[in-house]
Amino acid sequence: MASTACFIIVSRNDIPIYEAEVGSAAKKEEAAQQHQFILHAALDIVEDLAWTTGAMFLKSVDKFNDLVVSVYVTAGHTRFMLLHDSRNEDGIKSFFQEVQELYIKILLNPLYLPGSRITSSHFDTKVRALARKYL
Template identity: 30%
Template sequence: MSYTFTILSPTDTPLFTHSFGTSRSGGDGIPRFTSSERALIPFILHSALDIVEDVQWGPSTSAGSAPMYLKHIDKYQNNFISCWITGGNVRFLLLTRPRDEALGLGPSSSGQKGSLAGGRAGLQSSSGMLYSPTNAATEEAVKNFFQDVYESWLKTIMNPFFNVGKGDVVKSPVFRARVAAAAKKYL
């Protein structure tokens, strides 16, 4: 599975982008997007903002306070997008691109037992199911990830030298390291 995490300002400017792969079940944390996919990612994320706004301002699904974690909101082909909104209307978007096998698409989906790289694939399929963005475990993992990132994000923007109002791009290496750590921990 490959991920791209982006933070978008209220005016749709990207403030921070980080791509990584899964670290679960033996993953090495390196994203595996094809070049054409990589070119489309910003478009997909940008277009998902339409849906984000819809969900954000649409009828509330939960009673009382509006949730920050909007869960899985959009999908383009095999790219699934989850969203978290901060109090300042900054959007965290996480794009998930599961491996083809996890979607039941790949050539190994029919005869997964025999595949040479069966270690991981076998493990995945033995857990019983294909990737689903609304799966409780997936949602929980993404939520934890967002929560960690949110915490670091708050600490970053509290820096008096960081000009939040102007929509400064986040350059802090510490923040990047923390996002990477959260990614490694939960995804």
């Protein structure tokens, strides 16, 4: 498992609808904020990159210092962004794919307004479990 990892789902309107610090390192508030800043900044690159490839998994698109941003873009242009310091690309890909399945289940909820925050605790638990499994 990666020592530092931050997972964020960004809606098509560029709003973070889910965020989780999934690293094994001790959680510090400043670090979490910094992670968000890096991920936010990476959106620009994702925006360009997403349209140049047909693949959903964009691999690592950005880095800052030793942190790498990997991105997975769904068909609805929701972006799964993972900030990590490990190089396990296969694991990350599997992680993203499984998270997408969870996300689709969320979307199927008729009471969920697409683009609003994901508050399901079940989703949160599952994502963290996936992070432990793959990252």
